Amino acid sequence: MTDQRILLVEGESDKDFCQQLICTLKLYVTIEPETPRSLCQQAESDGVDVLRTIALPLALTRLSKKQITHLAVIVDADSSVQGYGFIKRRAQITTLLEQYGYIITELQSSISQGEIFSHTKAGIPSVGLWIMPTHSIDGMLEDLLLDNLGNPTQQSLLSKADTAINELGDLRTFKDTHLSKARLSTLLAWQKKPGTSAGKAYQAGVFNTDSAALTAFTLWLQAVFQ
Structure with a gap:
């Protein structure tokens, strides 16, 4: 099986930031597709709906066929005011993962460390999930x-x-x-x-890369892809 490490993100800004972080961590990861919009020309913009209805199902199918060795998903929680938020966004993604045979654990106190879900069948790779900003609260990458x-x-x-x-x-x-x-x-x-x-x-050092939140995010990336 070819070693293919895939990261799914919502849009261009997420891709740009994650690409730089991946390079800094010296991880061999492909952000695929380039953005969700590249899979759906009818979409007015990138976003979580295109990711979860098109990009993620395609990636999970490839994962089950062992065409992918590592898979992670990064999405924004967005706001409860919008009808989303961390809890609902997690439910949207984990419901789909469960349909593909992944074991969804209950929310833990250490949830801000991100999550990695195992499959019910041995040999099928796990899937990592991080919901921006901190995998615990509402918000986004910004x-x-x-x-x-x-x-x-x-x-x-x-x-x-x-x-x-x-x-x-x-x-x-x-x-x-x-x-x-x-x-x-x-x-x-x-x-x-x-x-x-x-x-x-x-x-360039605009952000504190040693902060607890950014450290937790980078440790999760390393746990998924190393």
């Missing part, structure tokens, strides 16, 4: 990054970004559920290289 900035300068920049956003008034057009995206985009627009991506910002 919340994980914003909560783990690397130094006081970045904290000050974020404070200025928050002030600018709050002063938009009627000029603000994005939804409340996209506030974290707006905050991170503004912060990254004010870096040494304006508009740098989250992945390059990670490499």
Whole structure:
């Protein structure tokens, strides 16, 4: 069996950040498909619905045929206000995994370490699951990054970004559920290289890679793919 290590993500920003992290950890992993939208041309954007209805079922079928050796899924919890949140998002993904023969354990106190589910049949690889931001609360990738900035300068920049956003008034057009995206985009627009991506910002030390939350995420990635 060819050694194929596959990571499924929701969209471009997730891919960019995870690709940089994977390179830093020296893990041999392919983000496949490039984004969920590449599987569904009718989709207006990338997102968890395309991932869980198309990309993940395809990957699980390949896994059962031993065409894949390692598989992990990263999705955003999003907000309970949107009708989602950590508990519902986990249920959406684990229900599908269970249909493919995976053993779904009950939520544990150490859930913020991510999860890895075993199959009922010996020889079929496990599947890793991480729900952003911390595999325990509502939110998204941007919340994980914003909560783990690397130094006081970045904290000050974020404070200025928050002030600018709050002063938009009627000029603000994005939804409340996209506030974290707006905050991170503004912060990254004010870096040494304006508009740098989250992945390059990670490499440049914008985020505290030694924080408990980012350490837990990297340890989960290593546990799935090493």
